[in-house]
Amino acid sequence: MMARYVWTIRPLFLLSALLAAVIFVSLGLGAATISPAEVWAVLNPQIPTTPATRTIVLDFRLARALLVSLVGAGLGGAGAAFQGLFRNPLADPFIIGASAGAALGATLVITSGWTATRFGVGPVPLAAFVGALLAVGLAYGLSEVSGQLRTLALLLAGTALSAMFSAAVSLLMVLNDRDFVNVFFWLLGGFSGRSWDDLWLALPYIAIGLLGLTLLSRPLDVLAFGDEAAQGLGVAVPQVRLLVVLCAALATAAAVASSGIIGFVGLIAPHIARLLWGPIHARLVPTSALLGALLLVLADTAARTLAAPIELPIGVLTALLGAPFFLYLLRTRRELF
Amino acid sequence: MMNEQAKPYLEARALVCAYQANAQQIILHDVDMALYPGELVGLIGPNGAGKTTLLRALARLLPPKSGQVLLDGRDIWRLSVRQMARRVGRVPQSAYAAWPYAIEHVVRMGRYPHRGWLAPHNQRDLSAVEEALDRMVLKPLRSRPFNTLSGGEQQRVLIARALAQEPKVLLLDEPIANLDINHQLQVLTLVRDLVREQRLAAVLAIHDLELAARFCDRLILLNQGHIWAAGLPAEVLQVDHLRNVFGVKAQLYRDPLGQWALSVELVTDIERLES
Numbered sequence: 001m002m003a004r005y006v007w008t009i010r011p012l013f014l015l016s017a018l019l020a021a022v023i024f025v026s027l028g029l030g031a032a033t034i035s036p037a038e039v040w041a042v043l044n045p046q047i048p049t050t051p052a053t054r055t056i057v058l059d060f061r062l063a064r065a066l067l068v069s070l071v072g073a074g075l076g077g078a079g080a081a082f083q084g085l086f087r088n089p090l091a092d093p094f095i096i097g098a099s100a101g102a103a104l105g106a107t108l109v110i111t112s113g114w115t116a117t118r119f120g121v122g123p124v125p126l127a128a129f130v131g132a133l134l135a136v137g138l139a140y141g142l143s144e145v146s147g148q149l150r151t152l153a154l155l156l157a158g159t160a161l162s163a164m165f166s167a168a169v170s171l172l173m174v175l176n177d178r179d180f181v182n183v184f185f186w187l188l189g190g191f192s193g194r195s196w197d198d199l200w201l202a203l204p205y206i207a208i209g210l211l212g213l214t215l216l217s218r219p220l221d222v223l224a225f226g227d228e229a230a231q232g233l234g235v236a237v238p239q240v241r242l243l244v245v246l247c248a249a250l251a252t253a254a255a256v257a258s259s260g261i262i263g264f265v266g267l268i269a270p271h272i273a274r275l276l277w278g279p280i281h282a283r284l285v286p287t288s289a290l291l292g293a294l295l296l297v298l299a300d301t302a303a304r305t306l307a308a309p310i311e312l313p314i315g316v317l318t319a320l321l322g323a324p325f326f327l328y329l330l331r332t333r334r335e336l337f
Numbered sequence: 338m339m340n341e342q343a344k345p346y347l348e349a350r351a352l353v354c355a356y357q358a359n360a361q362q363i364i365l366h367d368v369d370m371a372l373y374p375g376e377l378v379g380l381i382g383p384n385g386a387g388k389t390t391l392l393r394a395l396a397r398l399l400p401p402k403s404g405q406v407l408l409d410g411r412d413i414w415r416l417s418v419r420q421m422a423r424r425v426g427r428v429p430q431s432a433y434a435a436w437p438y439a440i441e442h443v444v445r446m447g448r449y450p451h452r453g454w455l456a457p458h459n460q461r462d463l464s465a466v467e468e469a470l471d472r473m474v475l476k477p478l479r480s481r482p483f484n485t486l487s488g489g490e491q492q493r494v495l496i497a498r499a500l501a502q503e504p505k506v507l508l509l510d511e512p513i514a515n516l517d518i519n520h521q522l523q524v525l526t527l528v529r530d531l532v533r534e535q536r537l538a539a540v541l542a543i544h545d546l547e548l549a550a551r552f553c554d555r556l557i558l559l560n561q562g563h564i565w566a567a568g569l570p571a572e573v574l575q576v577d578h579l580r581n582v583f584g585v586k587a588q589l590y591r592d593p594l595g596q597w598a599l600s601v602e603l604v605t606d607i608e609r610l611e612s
Contacts, residue, residue: 087435218454222446224435228398233502234422234450279436 011277015290022294023065026301027057031309064191067199068300069293071191071259072269074206074251076292079266080273080285081213081248084220085241086151093252093266096158096245097135100165102256105131107169107183111176124186125201125257132253135161140245151227151241189260189315191300202258209251210289216244217281224279262315264322265292265299271329344410345371346538347395347425347506352404354387354394360402364390366562367404372506372538377529379553380542381573383583386559388542392510395540396427408506422450426499428509432491437482440494444469447501469500473527489520496528507532507539514544521545525552550574550589550597558582570597580604 028034034057041047042057078093086095094100105127114123139161143153173183213220219240222230227237255262269292270284277283296314299321303312354365365387372378380388393399395406397413406413408424426447434443447469448462470476473493478486483494492512499507509528513521529552532539540557543549549556550570558566558573560582566573571589579587584604592598 084435215454218449218452221438221442222449224438225432225443225446229427229429229432231398231418232396232422232425232427233446233498234419234453236418274436279438280442 011283011287012290015287015294019069019290019294019297022297022301023062023069026065026297027061029301029305030056030061031304032056059195063196063199064194064300065297067194067202067258068191068296070199070202070206071255071262072265072293072296073210073289074202074255074292075262075266075296076269076273077210077213077285077289078248078251078255079292080270080281080288081216081220081244082266083270084223084281084284085244085248086155087224087226088155089271090267091155092263093248093255094162094261094263096139096154096249097161097165098132098249098252099256099261100162100169101135101138102128102132102253103169103187103261104135104165105129106186106260107172110182110186111172111179113179125198128260129205129253129257131165132256133249135165136245136249136253140242154245185313186260187315188313189262189318190303190311190313191259192311194258198258202254205254206251209247209249209254210285212243212247213251213285214282216240216247217285220244220281220285221279260315262296262318264318264326265296268322268326268329269295271326275329343373343375345373345407346409347372347540348407348410349391349395350405350407352391352394352406353402354390354399355402357399363402364562365394368562368564370557370564370567372540374505374536374538375533376538376554377532377552378538378540379549379556379570380540380559381544381546381549381556382559382565385561386582387562388559389510390562391559392427392508392540392542396425396508397421419450419453422502424504425506425508426502426504428492428495428499428507428512430511430514431488432483432495434483437484439480439482440475440486441466441470441479443483443494444475444497444501447498450502465501465503469497472500472531473497487520488515489517489523492516492520492524493527496524496531500531505537507537509539509541511542511544513548521548528552546574546579546587546601547597547599550599574599 024036024039027039028036034053038049038053039057041049042054075093079091082091082093082095083089106124109123109127139154139158142157143150169183173180219230219235222233222235223237223240231237270288273284273287273291277287296318299317300314303314303317306312348371349368352365352368353363356362356364368391380391382388390399394401397406397416397418400414408416408421413421444466445458445462448458448465452458452462470479473496475493475497478490483491486494496512512528513524516524525548528539528541531537541553553570555568556570556573557564558578565582566578574587574589576588579585585601586604587599587601589597589599
């Protein structure tokens with residue numbers, strides 16, 4: 001019996017170690033380069049360091065790196081779950097309208113000039129969070145007919161709502177041209193200036209979402225053969241579907257709320273994880289989450305350092321690197337699509 | 338084969354089913370049938386006769402408009418999907434896996450009704466999976482991805498998955514429709530032996546009347562949603578039944594090896610006018 005769990009845990013251990021190493025290296029990189037020895041000194045309370053170094057390493061870079069990991073994990077895990085639920089390799093965390101809903105929420109707040117702060121964060125992340133959840137709830141409600149929810153209908157409802165919300169965002173941007181740049185940069189996504197508060201705000205939602213999805217992995221496996229086959233094997237399909245959408249939407253909404261819309265991580269992380277460790281969701285969901293974290297930390301580090309002191313929008317980077325990689329998978333691993 | 342003393346495992350009583358989209362359009366009228374342990378029942382009938390609908394109603398996938406399906410005397414709609422799946426295994430005509438699951442994982446999914454979301458697989462689960470793999474001659478293929486298998490191999494995997502459920506009832510929806518003759522015989526032989534050895538109650542929708550006569554203990558002939566005839570193969574596959582239901586001139590006879598065989602010819606328009 002033990003062997004079975006080792007088989008599940010080994011890739012998680014490997015990825016966690018890799019993630020820790022990448023975060024450690026990234027803590028030294030940025031506008032001010034800090035040597036690995038100094039970074040180590042900051043992390044080890046027994047060794048004295050200067051307060052300035054401490055602030056840069058801990059409050060700026062570590063808080064940010066952990067938030068980036070958390071968001072990457074949320075997107076990767078939600079991507080794996082949505083692909084599993086929809087049995088579709090093209091599904092990503094934004095598939096059922098979460099991104100467009102979040103964008104509309106954020107845009108409404110930015111253009112209305114509302115600045116009141118709640119729970120230590122500005123109104124934009126909160127509006128994005130609420131917008132994402134409302135959009136997913138609306139897509140779900142629209143595709144449910146007399147207690148029956150059709151997977152394809154949910155996909156189509158999400159697509160139609162996304163188009164509508166995106167149009168509304170464009171309209172708001174055109175009508176409020178003074179806020180054009182703010183909205184535009186929010187839509188590009190990024191972690192500039194994020195702190196511990198942002199991390200604590202996102203943590204519970206993403207943690208609950210990912211934990212829920214991991215617990216749902218066995219029914220997600222059975223769903224690979226279709227809803228009817230899954231029901232024949234004893235899966236309570238409507239309940240499982242609701243829980244998967246709920247958990248994945250929660251993680252996605254929290255991710256979008258803290259960093260805007262970052263594409264391709266949630267699409268690609270599950271594909272790489274599936275190639276390396278197979279399609280069993282008990283492994284796929286956590287490995288996708290860790291891979292998403294790893295990829296996003298790498299992308300964020302690149303965004304901070306490539307054109308320093310200018311910070312590149314991370315969403316641009318993930319799309320520039322992620323899309324060609326996805327196309328490469330599409331051409332070389334045809335059995336996946 | 339029908340055992341008068343045994344109680345039926347699965348029973349349909351005055352079952353009426355309609356389209357889910359249009360409740361006025363009845364597809365099954367007043368169907369009564371019973372499945373007994375150790376017998377393989379063939380469900381035959383032309384396209385659109387209601388075979389698939391009946392199987393779906395028996396599998397708790399389609400709620401009846403009226404009437405009941407009883408499993409061990411209990412209405413299946415009073416059971417949870419999981420309770421149902423512990424007793425009834427379903428084998429579809431074909432299947433497509435969205436992801437490249439290995440055969441052994443596919444068969445292990447048959448343990449879902451016994452284990453649910455989280456309970457780890459115990460020795461009994463593992464041995465049920467191994468037995469099912471062995472029974473369907475799948476051990477050499479166990480790590481191959483499902484979608485890379487041939488139609489016959491996939492069908493064996495689907496039966497093995499149903500076996501891993503350790504069911505009392507097996508529902509098979511045209512399991513040999515996409516197979517060549519060699520694999521048709523292979524699958525039917527495996528199913529028939531399984532039903533006898535494990536005393537399962539099985540119903541099999543099948544288009545090939547000759548194979549139905551050879552392999553099934555009893556046949557149920559459906560036509561336009563009604564049970565037209567039911568009983569031993571020779572009783573059901575009578576000349577006038579086949580003529581009236583399928584529009585063919587057909588004669589069941591014993592071939593030189595003593596097996597049922599069927600000679601079939603189309604009824605011509607002139608003959609139809611004359612009758």
